[in-house]
Amino acid sequence: MLVSAKEMLTKAKAGHYAVGQFNINNLEWTKAILLTAQEMNSPVILGVSEGAGKYMCGYKTIVGMVEGMIEGLGITVPVALHLDHGSYEGALACIEAGFSSVMFDGSHYPIEENIAKTTELVKLTGEKGISLEAEVGAIGGEEDGVVGTGECADPDECKEIADLGVTMLAAGIGNIHGKYPANWAGLSFDTLAAIQEKTGTMPLVLHGGTGIPADQIQKAIDLGVSKINVNTECQLAFAAATRKYVEAGKDLEGKGFDPRKLLAPGVEAIKATVREKIELFGSANKA
């Protein structure tokens, strides 16, 4: 059964570790992440962007796949199915389809409009026991077509949104989506500390977890980050392993063209990436 992210993140914040959100793209991704979380006895959040939602034939298809897999694979660790960077309409569609968690990214709206729409969603998700993530201050990089400028969020605006009753809050602290450029300045810990100061027990979310050095991740967790999103890193690992298989000519040997064989190295690579992140975030054995 899918669960809201509220309890796992409240525990993470109190226990000074973070729960990983790993974005899914298909059956192989989902299976690799669920099996690894189970192996490591870690809670897990499966992230779905609106683009990935379309790719996987709609939110209902995804709910069916994930719920079926939890049962079929005997997954007992807490699993939240979460809309990543949702529009207002996307959030409504996911609430309807059976997601257990949604993000409404109103960071590109003026703060008043972000507050109005977030308030509406606090009510709707609250009625159904669904967790809600809000965002303040655009997070840079490409997120399904939404390009931010990598700003740092205003701590007062963070408090305003947190006080609406959201479950968790994403705030720009110099992090960006996708691969980090060589001249990246690093996370702004002053901003994070100021946000943490204003928002208290609210679990904070760090987006763009790919390529942030381990020591910065650790410091971010110490300063109140309890959810870390990982997407690109699994994609890079999957692509590299698949490339290696094909370049070694394995698809031409025997039944190496069988998709169950062709996709297997990529699945193993995702598992290894997720395992490494769960260790780094400290959520192993916290299920």
Ligand SMILES: [Zn+2]
């Ligand atoms: Zn993000």
